[in-house]
Amino acid sequence: MSEQPDLPGVEARLAAEALIVDVDGFEGPLDLLLMLSRTQKVDLRRISVLQLAQQYLAFVEKAKELRLELAADYLVMAAWLAFLKSRLLLPPDPTEQGPSGEELAAHLAFQLERLQAMRDAAAQLMARDQRGRDFFARGLPEDVMRVRHVRYTATLLDLMQAYARIRTRDDFRPYVMDRDAVYTMEEALERMRGLVGYAGDWTDLASYLPEGWQVDPVRRRSATAAHFAATLELAKRGAIELRQGDTFAPIQIRRKET
Amino acid sequence: MTDAPQEQSLFEAPPMAAQERMVEAILFASAEPVTVADLNARMPHGCDAAEALTHLRKRYEGRGVRVVRVGEAWAIRTAPDLGFLMQKETVETRKLSRAAIETLAIIAYHQPVTRAEIEEIRGVSVSRGTVDQLLEMEWIRFGRRRMTPGRPVTFVVTQDFLDHFGLESARDLPGLKELRAAGLLDSRPMPGREDRDEERDDSEDQGDMFEQEP
Amino acid sequence: MTDAPQEQSLFEAPPMAAQERMVEAILFASAEPVTVADLNARMPHGCDAAEALTHLRKRYEGRGVRVVRVGEAWAIRTAPDLGFLMQKETVETRKLSRAAIETLAIIAYHQPVTRAEIEEIRGVSVSRGTVDQLLEMEWIRFGRRRMTPGRPVTFVVTQDFLDHFGLESARDLPGLKELRAAGLLDSRPMPGREDRDEERDDSEDQGDMFEQEP
Numbered sequence: 001m002s003e004q005p006d007l008p009g010v011e012a013r014l015a016a017e018a019l020i021v022d023v024d025g026f027e028g029p030l031d032l033l034l035m036l037s038r039t040q041k042v043d044l045r046r047i048s049v050l051q052l053a054q055q056y057l058a059f060v061e062k063a064k065e066l067r068l069e070l071a072a073d074y075l076v077m078a079a080w081l082a083f084l085k086s087r088l089l090l091p092p093d094p095t096e097q098g099p100s101g102e103e104l105a106a107h108l109a110f111q112l113e114r115l116q117a118m119r120d121a122a123a124q125l126m127a128r129d130q131r132g133r134d135f136f137a138r139g140l141p142e143d144v145m146r147v148r149h150v151r152y153t154a155t156l157l158d159l160m161q162a163y164a165r166i167r168t169r170d171d172f173r174p175y176v177m178d179r180d181a182v183y184t185m186e187e188a189l190e191r192m193r194g195l196v197g198y199a200g201d202w203t204d205l206a207s208y209l210p211e212g213w214q215v216d217p218v219r220r221r222s223a224t225a226a227h228f229a230a231t232l233e234l235a236k237r238g239a240i241e242l243r244q245g246d247t248f249a250p251i252q253i254r255r256k257e258t
Numbered sequence: 259m260t261d262a263p264q265e266q267s268l269f270e271a272p273p274m275a276a277q278e279r280m281v282e283a284i285l286f287a288s289a290e291p292v293t294v295a296d297l298n299a300r301m302p303h304g305c306d307a308a309e310a311l312t313h314l315r316k317r318y319e320g321r322g323v324r325v326v327r328v329g330e331a332w333a334i335r336t337a338p339d340l341g342f343l344m345q346k347e348t349v350e351t352r353k354l355s356r357a358a359i360e361t362l363a364i365i366a367y368h369q370p371v372t373r374a375e376i377e378e379i380r381g382v383s384v385s386r387g388t389v390d391q392l393l394e395m396e397w398i399r400f401g402r403r404r405m406t407p408g409r410p411v412t413f414v415v416t417q418d419f420l421d422h423f424g425l426e427s428a429r430d431l432p433g434l435k436e437l438r439a440a441g442l443l444d445s446r447p448m449p450g451r452e453d454r455d456e457e458r459d460d461s462e463d464q465g466d467m468f469e470q471e472p
Numbered sequence: 473m474t475d476a477p478q479e480q481s482l483f484e485a486p487p488m489a490a491q492e493r494m495v496e497a498i499l500f501a502s503a504e505p506v507t508v509a510d511l512n513a514r515m516p517h518g519c520d521a522a523e524a525l526t527h528l529r530k531r532y533e534g535r536g537v538r539v540v541r542v543g544e545a546w547a548i549r550t551a552p553d554l555g556f557l558m559q560k561e562t563v564e565t566r567k568l569s570r571a572a573i574e575t576l577a578i579i580a581y582h583q584p585v586t587r588a589e590i591e592e593i594r595g596v597s598v599s600r601g602t603v604d605q606l607l608e609m610e611w612i613r614f615g616r617r618r619m620t621p622g623r624p625v626t627f628v629v630t631q632d633f634l635d636h637f638g639l640e641s642a643r644d645l646p647g648l649k650e651l652r653a654a655g656l657l658d659s660r661p662m663p664g665r666e667d668r669d670e671e672r673d674d675s676e677d678q679g680d681m682f683e684q685e686p
Contacts, residue, residue: 027571030595073596099663107663114593117656122577124646129552131636132563136287136550139561142336142344142501152395154354154362156423156614157607162356163363164437166380280557282536283550286500287561300557322496340497343514424630426616432625439587439600 029077032056034112044113049105050088053081084108183213183223188230196240202252205231205242271304274313281310291331358388362397366419366428370401370412389413397422485518488527495524505545505635541640543631552638566609572602576611580633580645581657584615584626589659603627611636 026032036055037047060078063070087101129135195208205227206214213223231253234240242253271277280301284292297307311332315325318334326335336344354362361384364376377383392398397419401412415428425431485491494515498506511521525546529539537548550558568576575598578590590598606612615628629642639645651657 027594028596103663107660110660111593111595114656115595117651117654118574118578118581118593121581121645121647121651122573125577125580125637126573128637128639128646129555130565131549131638132561132565134552134555135638136283136555136558136561137503137635138500138548139287139289139503140333141503152354152358152391153351153422154359156425158354158359159363159366159423160432160437162359163367164434166360166364167434279534279536279551280554283554284557286537286548287550287558289561300560320493322493322498323500334500336497336501337493340494343494343498344501424613429623430614430617430625432614436625 029056029074030111030115032059032074033077033108034115037112044109044116047109047112049108050085052108053085053088056081057085181216181218181222183210183219183226185226185229185233188223188226189233192227192230192234193239196234196253196255202243202254205251205253208253271306272302274306274310277301277305277307277310278313278317280305281307281314285314285325285332285334288333291328291333293331296331355388357385358391361388362392362415362419365392365398365413366415366431369414369428370404371414372404372410372412374410376413485520486516488520488524491515491519491521491524492527492531494519495521495528499528499539499546499548502547505542505547505631507545511546540638542635543641545631547635549638566605568605569602571599572605575602576606576629576633579606579612579627580629580642581648581651582659583628583642584618585628586618586624586626588624590627 026035033052033056036059037044037052039055040047040051042048057078060070060074084101084104088105092100131137191210192208206224208227209220209223213219228251231240231242231251235242238256240253241256242251244251272280281297284297284300294307294311297311298305301307311325318325322337322340323334324337326333360380361376364379365371368375368379373384373389389398395418396416398413399416401414403409403411419425420427486494495511498511498514508521508525511525512519515521525539532539532548535551536554537550540547540549571594574594575590578593579585582589582593587598587603603612609632610630611633612627613630615626617623618626633639634641648657
């Protein structure tokens with residue numbers, strides 16, 4: 001921090017800068033602390049947390065000096081370590097509540113040891129013989145009689161995605177069939193069967209529409225379609241004849257003479 | 259093999275038992291039958307794959323699988339008399355349709371749930387084929403009837419369902435918040451309506467089939 | 473059941489040697505591990521697949537392929553010392569990031585483990601891509617929800633994970649006993665913040681913390 005650095009200072013500073021340039025390489029403050037703890041060259045169980053806190057705080061200082069942006073969690077850790085440092089240095093205040101500095105330091109040491117242990121475990125895991133690299137499954141699984149029956153399957157991810165899809169539909173509206181305005185072909189057929197007997201001459205199909213289905217466009221459309229379908233059915237059976245003078249001209253029907 | 263002794267002095271070939279192991283492993287792991295030339299090319303220098311094959315072939319005589327010749331190449335195959343055991347391998351797996359997976363998801367998340375409720379959540383009517391399929395797969399079953407007018411039946415998921423999806427209970431399904439955290443809620447473009455009408459066809463008569471208890 | 477002896481004479485189980493052949497054929501034919509229950513279901517009535525497996529396993533000791541246990545299931549795999557012969561079969565596995573490898577190890581050693589616990593151990597938030605990738609590879613799955621406030625989901629490793637790393641069960645993870653003895657697998661809360669995990673899991677905006685990549 002002095003303006004005129006002496007020689008070993010330059011070296012230390014270069015080292016610190018190298019560390020800082022590397023800050024993106026760290027996976028969070030705990031990772032950085034673990035790295036710093038290695039400079040103490042002792043077993044993690046005998047680490048000096050006080051010294052480690054000082055190293056970390058110095059690192060953050062340096063980063064500020066170099067005007068490097070540190071992520072918020074690094075600063076949170078710095079604040080916590082500053083607090084821990086003061087707890088460790090000052091004689092315990094009997095009126096103070098909460099855990100002692102030693103307890104907090106012990107926990108931090110535990111976290112570092114645990115992280116290191118998990119890293120070692122991960123390395124051991126990845127160093128194992130692996131399927132597809134060191135040992136192999138059957139390359140030619142046999143299927144003697146294929147396509148016997150279909151088994152449908154889905155993965156948990158499919159299920160979750162399906163649910164997510166449903167729950168995020170913004171145009172969601174329950175589908176309700178408006179049965180009031182629907183005249184079915186069966187009904188029309190039933191009706192026509194009784195009526196055609198009376199009509200000896202050509203009659204407009206529209207005149208067959210029942211009471212209450214002739215005005216409202218929705219109901220009229222449904223009834224017309226149903227009655228038209230019904231006349232086709234009756235014509236097919238040979239019960240009636242139908243004709244249409246021109247495109248869009250009225251459709252006329254009459255009973256077929258047998 | 260007149261030059262064998264010469265070569266052997268330079269690159270000593272592994273013992274025949276080791277060569278047999280190698281042929282065994284290669285034939286097992288290969289996706290296709292392997293020729294003797296191929297075997298020799300893959301094994302250390304000086305090996306005699308043809309001889310190792312003869313030993314291996316003898317070793318598998320009368321076993322559940324055999325070393326058989328397929329054209330110019332060799333493979334391990336099930337003994338013909340045990341073909342009947344392979345029936346389980348004959349099932350063809352197909353992805354569940356979108357309608358079915360959605361229906362299933364709703365039942366899993368909202369169980370016990372009636373058909374009307376499923377339709378309300380999905381926004382389309384549920385075809386009887388879809389429900390039948392899920393019932394037949396034994397992923398869903400009928401639950402207790404709902405004590406509301408009409409006493410509609412409800413659907414719940416089965417133990418088979420939990421087993422298939424590796425869940426210990428339906429409660430272990432991730433919630434909406436977790437779906438969002440897993441990136442399942444935001445990355446998807448809003449689905450269009452193109453597939454909404456797919457199952458309206460038989461909505462006329464499907465009501466009846468659910469009234470009767472199985 | 474008075475007719476039991478009669479039944480036995482009708483469906484006499486095949487001799488053990490025949491059962492061993494059957495297990496051999498089924499395991500050879502399948503690339504995936506097969507459970508004992510599955511084996512029994514596929515073999516004739518009265519068979520004891522577990523016993524046949526013991527015999528078969530012994531028979532393949534020292535051979536080019538081995539009978540291995542994978543969780544509750546069994547499979548045949550090539551001997552690891554012969555991997556060098558298999559360049560042709562080697563599959564390029566997706567390179568896992570350091571974060572993914574560490575997350576996987578933490579899930580394996582601490583399972584069932586919540587996301588908050590993983591973060592507590594690693595000291596950084598777990599990116600959603602990491603967990604997604606592991607889920608997609610089917611190396612991890614959801615376990616039972618934790619019975620703490622917020623009922624967070626937990627993660628556990630799968631049978632495929634065991635198969636991939638040649639583990640008979642999660643208890644055989646390297647160094648597991650030592651880690652447990654050293655107390656490094658204990659969940660030890662920060663002094664003075666006993667309920668920190670639960671609070672975290674409970675918080676409304678939990679989703680957000682996973683949105684931002686570290």
